[in-house]
Structure formats: C-alpha cells, structure tokens
Amino acid sequence: MTKYDVLIVGGGSVGCAIAYALSRYDLKVAVAEKELDVGMGTSGRNSGVVHAGFNNRPGSLMAKLCVEGNEGFEALCKMLDIPYKRTGKLIVGYDEADHQALIKLKEQGEKNGVKGLEIIDGAAIRAIEPDLPASWAMLSRNTAVFNPFLYSIHLAEASAQNGVQYYLNSPVTAVEATEEGYRVQAGDHVLTCKTLINSAGLFADRVSAMAGDPSFTIYPCRGEYYLLDKGTLKMPVYPVPRPGVGGLGVHLTVTVDGNILIGPSADYIDNHEDYSTTEPILDQLRREAMILLPTLNMRTVIGTYAGVRPKLVKKGEANFGDFVIERSPKAKHLINLIGIESPGITASMPIARMVLDILSEDTELVEKPDFVPTYRGIPPFAELSRAEQRALIEQDPDYGDVVCRCETVTRAQVKRALHNPIGATGVIAVKNRTRSTMGRCNGGYCFQRIVELLLSEGKAPQDIDLKRRGDRPLLGYVKGGQA
C-alpha cells in the first residue's frame, strides 16, 4: 500500500509529533525518514531541555508554542512513557549588569506567560548548587529535562501502533506534483499522498523546493557538546544570554539520567550534516564551563557530539528567525515546517496541533474509535526495584542476562529494541532505546554482546550497521572463519 492521505517527510521530533497527532484520526499516514531510525537529526543532538519560554521574543510563534509545549510536556511524557524530570533551571550572572539583564529576562518571560520565575541571590543559588560561584540567578521552576531519543521514538512507536507506516532508510529525493497531491520517491519506495508535510529539519528548504516552493534557505549552525559521566549537578545552569550570540550560550545541563552536558557552541558551517567536534571549540566549552562551575571534573568526559540548528538567518544577520509553520502559498498540498530550531522539541506538540488546524482546512479529521493514546516502552530494568526486576526475570529469563554493565541493560531489552515496531535497524536502534553502549565504557562491554546477538539471529557481520546504512562496523569473517 503506497497511497497515503498524508506523507510526512522527516522523522524528527516534529514529524513524529505530527504523526502521533494524526494517528488519532481516520487517515492513511506515512513517515519517510532517510536515516535508520527516527530522531537521528537535530532531535537526537540537543540539550534535552524542556524550555519554559522566557528566552523567546514576545509575540513570536516560538514564545507561544514553547510556553504551551512546556505546559503539556509532563502529561505527554507520562502518557508515552518518556523519561522526564522537572528539575528547574538557573540562569546565572555575576555583576549588577547581569542582575539587571536577569530582571529584564524575567519580565520578558512573564510577558510570554511563563510562570515560576524568580530572581535569587548568591546564597539562594548555593543552597541549590553549592559549587556555583554566581552572584545572581533567575530560577525557572518549570524548566525540565527529558530523554530526547525516546521522545521521537515513543511518539513514532505510539503512532505506528495506531496505524502510521514508517519508511526508514528512505530519503525523499524527488517530489512530483499530481492532480490530487504528490508522488514521492522515498528511498526504494514510490509513495503518493494528498498532503505532504515537510518536517525535514535541516533539509526542509530542499524538500520545500522539490515540492514547488523554493522560497527558503537554511543556514546550518553547529553546536558542539561534551558528554560527562553522571555527576551531582541537579539542574541546567545557563549564563545570562548575551546579545549577538546564536543560541543560549554555553551551558551545563543534566540529562534525565544524571549525566552532565557542556555546550553548545554556535558556529555557522557549510555542510548541513557535519557533526564533527573541533579542538578549538571543545577548548572553549571547557573554559566557559569552568566559569559556570569551577569544580567540574573534566576527567569524567565520556564523549563529545554536535547538533546543527536549521537557521533561517545568515551569519551576522541580526534578524529574528521565527518558526515557519504554514500551508505553502506556492504549493497548496504542501505544509511547511521550516526553521524549527530551539525550542523545537518543547514546542513540537503545539506545532503538531497547528499543523492539524492547517490540514483540517481541506481534510476531514474523523476520530478513530480504536485510537490508543498511551504507549509503554521497553522497561528500564536498571531503574526498577529489586522486586520488579525479579518479576521480570521470572517472566522472561533474558531479563536475567545483563548485556550492558554500565547501564545494566539486559538481553530482553536489547531484543525488544532490535525488534521495535517501526523497523529501525542498526546498533543505534538499541542504543537509542536502551542506553546500551552509552555508558562510561563507551560500549567496550556491550558492543560485542549486541553483535553476538545479531549474529545469533542470522545476521552476517558485514550486514550489521552501526549508525547509518552501510557504515559497516565489521568487515566480515576472517579468512576461513565463520560464525
């Protein structure tokens, strides 16, 4: 079946949120994603913070949708079994000028409708985070952190459970207008649709052009990060925003699992998918992080990564680039989502609702009686009580076989990740769903065990993918060797 009412291009958080929102209705919906799994673009390469909405210009879509997104985020995470923690956040300053800037920031936030903002002094800061040297801070109580991988994945899997079809490893390379919509080449598949929803992130300008609207140019702006082992930081710590800097400035974040992130930088680059980290920027991150938290232990670094912002403003341009969420004025079957940079994940559900409104202009939305809104992911074995762990092992002995020692991930979890409902493949599908290979040993222990599991399921070593189709972590068997 290759005829769809709606085809979503891009399985990032925004595309998956739209897919989930649409799966409530009696429509044939598909998602085409070029990578092996959903959430592999910007949605898997960010700070993982549910923003409160005080950073965004009053009156902008960004501000409105961020505040709405923040309000509904916790309930959504509960419904879809996405790890979430309302940590609060500190924006810190050092002198009177910073103090004044924080007061302004609070005013802006309140104008946007953000609740739970408070200016606090050094003593109050240290009551929260004893090692911060800052003298002033704005405490934002409603800021939270979440697992960005599971966010896209659980939205996708929940929508798949309600009938959305996922085409992974299927880059959209050609879009042809037809009488009733589009015919789309997505990897090996030819798909037709009445409405094309373009949530292709960094490539949304190109997909829009393919579909007949060449109005946009996206300027990639990279943010590099350090990932540290679990630490004692309780909440994200950001510097007072400085004008002229793209992004929110280098900050410290805690992930929902307790790891510490340092980043992101903000540098315009040429290649949209150049996710490399670079020596001078990593240096800069280290320096700036030490100002925020001088006691930070850089010996606990377990990795670096980068994400790329899909900016609509060029380097040096002072303009404000708001989200573009519209039915294309040039192509009536195309709904465009362009320039969805931070706080795009926070805002993704309100964005999806906006898209539903736009879609309903020409498409009838009839609720399905059998829609299941909730989703349960793979049990996070390590976080369960001993009694719960015991019960799981009794149910399935594979829960008693620990594959990843750092994160205590079991064979049962890895198997479920490998046989996920959207057909994501590669070691990455396991990593994103279970945290296996993400611990402090960087996969030294579990990688070989995941490989063994794949081999035991009949996969040839040369057919195993790590992160992308054909990246071939393994060459094959040694001469004369076999399984």
Next chain:
Amino acid sequence: MERADLIVIGGGPAGLAAAVRAKEKGVERVLLLERNPVLGGILNQCIHDGFGVLRFGSAMSGPEYAARFIQMARDAGVEAICGAMVVELSPDKKVTYITPQGLFEVQAKAVILSTGCRERTRGALAVPGNRPAGVYTAGVVQYLMNMRNIAFGKNVVIMGSGDIGLIMARRMTLEGARVHCVLEKLPFCSGLPRNVRQCLEDFDIPLCLAETVKEIHGDDHITHVITAKVDEKGRFIPGSERTIPCDVLVLSVGLIPENELAKACGIEMDPVTGGALVDGDLMTSVPGVFSCGNGLHVHDLVDLVSEEGERAAEHAAAYLKGAANKPMVPVTVSGGIRYVLPRQLTTGEDGYLSMRVMLPGRDRKLTVTAGDKTLVSKKMKRVMPSEMIRLKVKDVPACEQVEVSLV
C-alpha cells in the same frame, strides 16, 4: 537468606586463585560468581602465548592457563555460578546477583572483589572529528576476532601502545591486514618490551613515539586519521601532521580497574590506581571485603594476579577464623614512584609490595627503609612504567613507617 562464608566476585585468574586457596585454607562454603558464561575472565580471549612462565615454568595461552585453575577450582569444591552478574554489594556483605534463573541475595561473612579491569576510552574521546564506524578498543577487537572470527578491516592504525594493542597489531597482521603504525603520545612505550619485540619489531610495524591522533575522519566509516607529534606537555606540534588512510582505528590507551560495586558500597578508593585502598591484608576500608587482581590495580603478568588472589584468600580465611588484628605500619613513597600498593604492611609478617615507576630509567636503586634501617635494597638495571615491580619485605618490623624510594 542464603548464606556463604566467602563470596568471590569475578571468576578471572584472580578470583579463581582466590577461591581455590580459600578452600585449601579450610573455608567452608566458597561461592564464586562470574557474569560471563564461562570462568577464566579476560584470559579466554587471549589466545597468544606467554602466560604462566613464572608460575608453571612454561609459556601457555590464556585459555590453557585458565583451564588449569578452573580444574583446580573444581577439584577443590568451589561452587561457581556463571552467568551471574553481581549488581550490588552492601557494606554488611550482602551480595545481590542476577542470572537468567532469577535475582538472588546471599549473605557472606567475607567477600573478595576480583572484578578485573576495563579498557580506557578517554584517549579517543578527546579526539575531535566525526564519530564514524570503525573505531574500537583493542579488547573489543581481540574478543570478536578471537572468539567470533570477525574481521575488522585491511588498514589499521593503533592508537596507544598498551599491551593489548601491541598484541592485536600482530594478530591483525597475521589475519592479512596492514597495520600502519602504533602511535604513542608519550615518549616511551606503555606496553612490555617483550611485546614490542615480538609483536611489532618482528613484523616491521613502526612504533611512533610522541605522536598521536589529532583528528578522525570519515562520513560513515572511518577513512583516515590525521596524526601529529606532541611536545613534552602533550601539545600538538604544528606542521608535524601526517595523514594516514585506514579503515580501522584501534585504541589501546590503558586499562582501569572495574570498581563500580566497590564504589557503590562506599569502599574507599585510591585515585592513583583506580582500585580500592587496601591494607597489608589486601582488605579494603570495609572490614571483611578484600580486593585483588586487576580490579585492585592493573597487572602486566597474570602469574602475579593469581598470586595476589591467593594472598587475598589467605587473609580472608584468617579474617573468617577471627584472627586478631595485627598492627600495621604505613608505607610511603618518594622519588619517581607512581604508586605503591598496599599502603600499609602488617608488622611481624612478610610484606609484599607492588609498584610502578613514573618514567623509564636505567641503573636505579630501589630501597625500602624503616627509619635508618634498610629492609630491602635492590639494584635495577632498567625500570619501565609498563613493568610492575614486586618486592618482598621479610618480617616487617614495628616502626613508624616504611619508606620506598627509587634513586
């Protein structure tokens, strides 16, 4: 709750030797818990020879060496459970482990930690660039190649001159790959001289000292690395860059004792070795919990690992019999020694010291003194950070402190 006199956590050479010796010393119920499906620890993947020269007088492969101890454990009546991942050790010595049969808790009277070590990856993490496929630690390559017949690539660069990397340089060459070089950031090799000769020199593989990987390149799979020379402070020397094409980058940048259980139990750690702080009885800060093998500090010879396991077991057996605490004297170090272990010796007994130097050197003298009394004095033709030095101090006298120094 189920009970055991002694629980040994980790069934590698240290744990096996400890369990066997404990039985020999009359400990009644000795339970050996191993997370892998078989005993033997890391030895199972070490199919090269060179194990057991000190102990058995013959150079065996890792599995052969392990097999001897596994047989001894069987004969001695050690109860071993494989596929058992210990997930918690409590300060009152309750051990929780998980197997496909269930989750179990056992109350022990004494515990020996012999959890081995894991590979460092930090060297690579600091390397900027992409994260393409084809970058592995040496141990992962060793395991998959030796245990599962997996081939990794045809053009290999090895970063770090640790022993496993040296051994894998030879192994991959024998499998038809071209190993372009072994890069070492320091001005000296961190692996054993024996391995440099047998694994690199005999195969014409260059060992490039004071040089390391500066960038890793490749969109999906690694295509090349850019290397550069480094100065004494570890900074890159501009202009010294080289581009080396490769489809595998193997990291061999050191081992760190595996001590998550010990840390979670509140056992005091030694930041230099990465293992537990132990006294002259190899007992940790939690009474009745002992540590040995690579989980205590990284060894270069398995023979010494087994011996350390045996000593831990002897002390554990004495502890179980309620032997009176004997006074201990602190051990201090000076002059070029990175660490000495243990940091305390028991007076009136023979003491065993293990240590590593910071830098290579020639014609040195190692002395152990108590006040103005020299206990041991040993001429060393050559000292190397890669070679652990072991000393026996006979009949440690009652004194204020024992001082180890290298001049």
